[in-house]
Amino acid sequence: MPTRPGLPRALRALAVLLAAYLLAPLLAALPALGSADWHVLSDRALWQAALVSFGGATLATVLIALGGVPLGYYLARHTGALARTLAFIVQAPLALPPLVSGVLLLFLIGPYAPLGTLFSDAGLQLTDAFAGVVLAQVFVAAPFAVIAARSAFAALDPGLEEVAATLGLRPAQRFMKVALPLAARGIAAGLLLAWLRAIGEFGATVMVAYHPYSLPVFTFVSFGSQGLDAMLPVLLPTLLATLAVVALAAGVQSANLRRSGRGARLARQRLMDAEIDAEVDAAPLADPPSNKGAATDADAQLTPASPNSDAGAAAPDHRAASLQLRLRHRYPGFALDVSITSNARRLAIVGPSGCGKSLSLKLVAGVAPQRADRRALRRAHRRRRTADVDAANLIRIDGVALEQVNAEARRIAYVPQNYALFPHLSLAEQCLLAPDADAGKVARWAKALGLDTLLERRPAALSLGQQQRAALVRALARPSRLILLDEPCSALDTPLRSQLRRALRELQTRIDATTIVVSHDPQDALELADEIVVMDAGRVLQQGRTADVLRRPATLSVARLLDVRNVLPVRRTADGAIAWGNQSDGHVALRMPTDRMLPGATAPAEQAEQADCLLRIPTDAVHVVAIATPEPRSLRTDTSPAASDGPTEVAPQAHAHLSALVESVYPTADGQWLRCAVGDRTLECAYRGTSTVAAGARLTLAIDVARLDCWPAAHEAATAGATPAQVANPAALATPAAPPARARAPT
Numbered sequence: 001m002p003t004r005p006g007l008p009r010a011l012r013a014l015a016v017l018l019a020a021y022l023l024a025p026l027l028a029a030l031p032a033l034g035s036a037d038w039h040v041l042s043d044r045a046l047w048q049a050a051l052v053s054f055g056g057a058t059l060a061t062v063l064i065a066l067g068g069v070p071l072g073y074y075l076a077r078h079t080g081a082l083a084r085t086l087a088f089i090v091q092a093p094l095a096l097p098p099l100v101s102g103v104l105l106l107f108l109i110g111p112y113a114p115l116g117t118l119f120s121d122a123g124l125q126l127t128d129a130f131a132g133v134v135l136a137q138v139f140v141a142a143p144f145a146v147i148a149a150r151s152a153f154a155a156l157d158p159g160l161e162e163v164a165a166t167l168g169l170r171p172a173q174r175f176m177k178v179a180l181p182l183a184a185r186g187i188a189a190g191l192l193l194a195w196l197r198a199i200g201e202f203g204a205t206v207m208v209a210y211h212p213y214s215l216p217v218f219t220f221v222s223f224g225s226q227g228l229d230a231m232l233p234v235l236l237p238t239l240l241a242t243l244a245v246v247a248l249a250a251g252v253q254s255a256n257l258r259r260s261g262r263g264a265r266l267a268r269q270r271l272m273d274a275e276i277d278a279e280v281d282a283a284p285l286a287d288p289p290s291n292k293g294a295a296t297d298a299d300a301q302l303t304p305a306s307p308n309s310d311a312g313a314a315a316p317d318h319r320a321a322s323l324q325l326r327l328r329h330r331y332p333g334f335a336l337d338v339s340i341t342s343n344a345r346r347l348a349i350v351g352p353s354g355c356g357k358s359l360s361l362k363l364v365a366g367v368a369p370q371r372a373d374r375r376a377l378r379r380a381h382r383r384r385r386t387a388d389v390d391a392a393n394l395i396r397i398d399g400v401a402l403e404q405v406n407a408e409a410r411r412i413a414y415v416p417q418n419y420a421l422f423p424h425l426s427l428a429e430q431c432l433l434a435p436d437a438d439a440g441k442v443a444r445w446a447k448a449l450g451l452d453t454l455l456e457r458r459p460a461a462l463s464l465g466q467q468q469r470a471a472l473v474r475a476l477a478r479p480s481r482l483i484l485l486d487e488p489c490s491a492l493d494t495p496l497r498s499q500l501r502r503a504l505r506e507l508q509t510r511i512d513a514t515t516i517v518v519s520h521d522p523q524d525a526l527e528l529a530d531e532i533v534v535m536d537a538g539r540v541l542q543q544g545r546t547a548d549v550l551r552r553p554a555t556l557s558v559a560r561l562l563d564v565r566n567v568l569p570v571r572r573t574a575d576g577a578i579a580w581g582n583q584s585d586g587h588v589a590l591r592m593p594t595d596r597m598l599p600g601a602t603a604p605a606e607q608a609e610q611a612d613c614l615l616r617i618p619t620d621a622v623h624v625v626a627i628a629t630p631e632p633r634s635l636r637t638d639t640s641p642a643a644s645d646g647p648t649e650v651a652p653q654a655h656a657h658l659s660a661l662v663e664s665v666y667p668t669a670d671g672q673w674l675r676c677a678v679g680d681r682t683l684e685c686a687y688r689g690t691s692t693v694a695a696g697a698r699l700t701l702a703i704d705v706a707r708l709d710c711w712p713a714a715h716e717a718a719t720a721g722a723t724p725a726q727v728a729n730p731a732a733l734a735t736p737a738a739p740p741a742r743a744r745a746p747t
């Protein structure tokens with residue numbers, strides 16, 4: 001049986017009990033209907049009182065909305081002392097007995113109070129007047145609306161407004177087009193509560209404005225003079241008002257839905273018209289789905305264009321932007337301090353989770369909180385001290401300083417990790433949200449990425465892959481020099497991820513913009529970047545051409561982060577061999593061609609034993625030539641000397657033979673993948689023979705020495721804070737990098 005959402009029995013019983021209690025007074029009043037004095041309904045005073053209450057409550061609600069919605073937004077987005085004080089002030093009227101609220105109001109607007117005197121001098125009476133009723137209602141009802149607005153805004157992902165900023169929307173536009181529509185339901189609920197509370201307001205009103213009678217005051221007076229029988233008819237206006245409110249709310253909601261459906265159709269039509277006008281690109285990045293309604297079909301059919309397509313012709317200029325970034329930021333327990341200089345068209349930032357990749361992108365896009373940095377910069381300008389300027393961020397694109405420019409003016413496209421699609425807008429509407437969105441461009445990219453049949457859909461009706469591509473189209477809607485992609489493939493499954501990578505690669509050839517891809521997956525860097533920045537714990541460990549960094553990671557940490565196998569810390573022996581291990585755990589020494597050793601890895605003999613080097617043995621340069629146990633037999637005849645368990649000294653030749661102990665094994669499509677202990681290091685290699693190798697087996701491995709690489713290892717700590725030139729060139733890191741002359745603690 002399918003699981004249905006439901007409450008445990010005990011909780012259900014409690015819920016029913018409370019609901020029954022709320023209904024009980026109404027039911028208890030039913031028998032009294034017969035004896036009710038219905039003549040009260042013909043009393044004009046009752047309807048005047050109802051008018052005062054409803055008219056006052058409506059006016060009060062409008063006043064509350066005007067101030068309460070922005071106040072709720074402020075409270076939702078700020079946590080400082082001012083926000084905390086305001087939150088306390090807003091909640092205070094809830095805790096005050098209404099009569100006390102009335103007394104407090106009299107101190108402000110009473111006939112002898114400063115404000116009351118001021119207004120009565122101007123001919124406007126505040127007490128014992130309609131104005132007094134409204135003011136009392138505003139005081140007691142406002143907290144309901146403000147608190148509801150704050151909750152509604154706080155529930156919104158701030159990332160949505162950040163993305164809106166990168167689309168060029170100014171603060172007022174972001175508020176009106178993104179925050180307000182998304183929080184509208186919560187705000188409306190709060191305003192309705194405030195309206196109902198204002199209608200029922202008695203305590204403060206009776207103190208401030210006994211006349212004209214509001215409905216609660218009229219009820220109180222009628223009860224005193226005519227008793228319980230006159231009460232039931234007085235309920236009638238309230239019930240009528242409640243019914244009217246419910247009908248109004250339903251009407252507004254369906255009108256909203258109709259309007260948003262019309263908006264989606266209009267936006268789609270605009271794109272279709274634009275596409276007809278526009279020149280259609282030669283090759284699509286993705287075939288449109290055959291089944292136009294099925295979300296998953298579109299993903300399945302995301303196929304890249306042929307590499308021979310003239311897709312590149314669409315980009316008029318493929319010059320890379322020159323980037324100069326110095327990004328510093330502090331969170332409690334985390335400090336980011338990153339310097340990147342690059343002229344690559346395709347850059348990747350790779351590192352483990354939490355190392356500061358997304359924060360770096362946000363700083364470049366201008367959407368991370370930067371108050372501290374800006375303050376430091378202003379201070380520096382005031383004092384004309386360059387050292388302080390160093391403490392601030394530096395974002396230069398083609399030499400243009402952007403660190404002081406707002407996100408909306410930076411012209412940097414940003415696709416965040418969760419895509420941040422606006423849930424209230426259809427795909428077409430959000431792609432056209434940027435004030436300067438180019439409809440023709442959106443239409444072409446939507447078609448190229450297989451989204452042209454989904455333009456009227458909202459994000460909730462799109463699959464993850466489609467959402468990713470939708471965010472991409474939205475980012476491409478306006479011209480930008482730089483496109484920031486945060487973990488573009490992380491939420492997708494493996495086949496879709498490789499399809500999307502292909503589509504992104506194709507896209508990179510077409511657009512005239514530099515892309516920065518952030519990822520924890522080295523494969524993304526491999527496929528989507530010419531240059532790579534490896535980060536950890538808020539620092540750059542290494543930067544360089546992707547191929548170079550993968551070939552010669554500066555440290556073991558970098559090798560691990562990039563998942564480069566068989567990188568071993570080794571030392572040089574006095575006679576120039578590469579060695580690891582010792583007599584107790586197996587001494588291994590290799591002699592390799594000196595042209596495979598970077599300068600610095602060939603240290604003079606007297607320093608050799610201290611020289612730390614890294615040796616990379618490509619996994620396909622390791623071959624299993626003999627399995628010694630469980631059934632010793634040779635797999636291949638070789639003229640090289642046989643491997644032994646003792647120290648292995650190998651003369652320079654095509655293959656070096658090493659003795660290995662299999663530590664673990666897992667199957668692959670072609671055979672097995674082996675992890676073997678060689679001395680005190682671990683080597684990995686594929687085994688494609690016909691036998692099955694088990695853990696514990698002893699092997700002889702032949703290593704193709706011509707394919708080895710050896711270079712001086714950088715000190716792990718030295719890479720952090722090294723200059724880009726040093727990290728780009730591992731050899732320069734053989735000695736620890738001197739700290740930059742004017743480096744300062746990040747602000």
Ligand SMILES: Nc1ncnc2c1ncn2[C@@H]1O[C@H](COP(=O)(O)OP(=O)(O)OP(=O)(O)O)[C@@H](O)[C@H]1O
Pocket residue numbers: 331332334351352353354355356357358359360417520
């Ligand atoms: N608002 C915040 N307050 C405090 N710390 C934060 C805040 N936002 C991020 N951090 C911290 O800053 C560090 C960097 O975060 P960032 O989101 O840049 O990581 P990341 O490298 O992108 O990780 P992932 O790949 O998991 O997204 C993390 O250690 C995180 O805990």
